[in-house]
Amino acid sequence: MQESEAAKIEAFLGTLHHLSGHTRKAYAGDLAFFLDYCEQLEVNQWQDLDGRQIRGYITQRHRRGIGGRSLRRNLSSIRAFYRYLLNRGEVTQNPAEGITTPKAAKRLPEILDTEQSARLVEIKGDDVLTIRDRAILELIYSSGLRLAECVGLDLYSIDPRDGLVTVVGKGNKTRKVPVGKYALDAVGAWLKVRAQLAALDEIALFVSSRGRRISARSVQQRLRQWALKQGLDTPVHPHMLRHSFATHLLESSGDLRAVQELLGHADISTTQIYTNLDFQHLASVYDQAHPRARKKKYLGSE
Numbered sequence: 001m002q003e004s005e006a007a008k009i010e011a012f013l014g015t016l017h018h019l020s021g022h023t024r025k026a027y028a029g030d031l032a033f034f035l036d037y038c039e040q041l042e043v044n045q046w047q048d049l050d051g052r053q054i055r056g057y058i059t060q061r062h063r064r065g066i067g068g069r070s071l072r073r074n075l076s077s078i079r080a081f082y083r084y085l086l087n088r089g090e091v092t093q094n095p096a097e098g099i100t101t102p103k104a105a106k107r108l109p110e111i112l113d114t115e116q117s118a119r120l121v122e123i124k125g126d127d128v129l130t131i132r133d134r135a136i137l138e139l140i141y142s143s144g145l146r147l148a149e150c151v152g153l154d155l156y157s158i159d160p161r162d163g164l165v166t167v168v169g170k171g172n173k174t175r176k177v178p179v180g181k182y183a184l185d186a187v188g189a190w191l192k193v194r195a196q197l198a199a200l201d202e203i204a205l206f207v208s209s210r211g212r213r214i215s216a217r218s219v220q221q222r223l224r225q226w227a228l229k230q231g232l233d234t235p236v237h238p239h240m241l242r243h244s245f246a247t248h249l250l251e252s253s254g255d256l257r258a259v260q261e262l263l264g265h266a267d268i269s270t271t272q273i274y275t276n277l278d279f280q281h282l283a284s285v286y287d288q289a290h291p292r293a294r295k296k297k298y299l300g301s302e
Contacts, residue, residue, distance in 0.1 A: 005045055006035060012084045030077040033061070046085055051095045054078065058099065075099060112236070112244045117141055119230050120241075121182075128193045129209065133222050135183070135190035136206055136214075139165070140238055142183035144245035146170075147216050147238040153205040160184055 009031045016024045037057045043049055058071055066074070075096060082094040112120065121137040123130060140150050149167045158165045163184060164176045179187075190206075197207050204213035219238060227236035 008046065008085065008090065009035060009081065012081050015084065026073060027077040027080070030074045031081060034074070034078055046082070047091045049095050051097075051099060054096050055099055112232070112234075112240055116232055117241065117244050120227060120232060120236065123226055123230065128196050129222075131186075131190050131193055132197070132206060132214075133226060135186040136219060137223070137226070137241065138183040138186040139179065141241045141245055142180040143167075143177040144242050145177070146242060147219060150238070151204075151206060151214055151216050151219060154203045155205055156203075157205060158184075158187060160188065 013024065013028055013031070016027060019027070034057060037060065038049065038053075041053060043053070054075075058075060061071055061074060079094060079096040082091060082096055085091040086094060121134065121141050123134050123137070125131075136150060139145060140147075143165055145165075145167060146169065149169055152168060153165065157167070158179065163179050163181075165179050166174060166176055168174050187205075194207065197209060197211055198204075199207075199211035202212055206214045206219075208214045208218055216238075223236055223238055227234075
């Protein structure tokens with residue numbers, strides 16, 4: 001690659017004042033790798049590059065273990081560079097247009113198994129804060145609530161007669177979710193002592209030691225403390241209980257639509273990630289239990 005052609009990258013990077021410093025640095029790194037690739041191909045001018053060669057670059061990066069998100073940014077930086085060249089009349093086409101990257105693998109949510117979940121929510125103690133925390137944990141796990149949904153509950157949100165909780169979810173959408181017996185009992189125990197903490201005019205179901213609605217941050221901190229006390233060897237956050245609720249329910253029922261409704265997902269594709277977790281569990285059971293799934297040692301093998 002001629003020096004004048006390489007200098008065009010530097011000129012392009014100098015125009016990216018609208019981007020954050022982090023993004024500009026990432027673009028510079030992306031285009032440095034791209035320049036090395038072009039020199040390996042002995043491409044002398046940016047005009048000489050075609051879509052097949054761009055695709056080869058993305059494939060090469062993918063084979064080296066670069067993830068889908070980084071590959072998309074690599075391609076975005078190349079497209080932007082060629083748009084710059086087009087605007088300056090340096091090239092006649094953008095060879096990066098229309099090229100796609102491998103999809104990034106969906107990150108599976110972390111969950112607790114049923115034994116870990118039970119151990120976490122069955123916290124011991126009869127002081128008012130412990131009673132409150134037990135009710136919060138039982139309710140999140142029993143009904144699959146988001147953290148914001150849980151701290152947003154008011155006194156009238158729970159109907160103990162019908163065993164339902166009315167939740168205001170994302171987009172201010174309201175849904176009714178069943179509440180299990182253990183959670184109802186825990187919430188009932190909390191309501192008996194709530195007045196010890198709550199201000200007289202406070203309508204929030206769960207309050208802090210100051211008497212006002214408990215914050216999401218406080219719930220996160222208390223949950224981390226309880227997870228340590230209960231002997232869990234993994235960092236626990238409230239959403240893990242929601243993930244665990246969804247996964248355990250799906251394992252038992254197999255009803256994806258019902259789980260979608262209970263979680264308040266607008267799109268079932270959001271719920272489908274739990275089928276991957278369920279499949280992993282089933283595959284693990286199969287590997288351990290099926291006589292033809294287990295690897296066997298053969299004569300002569302070590």
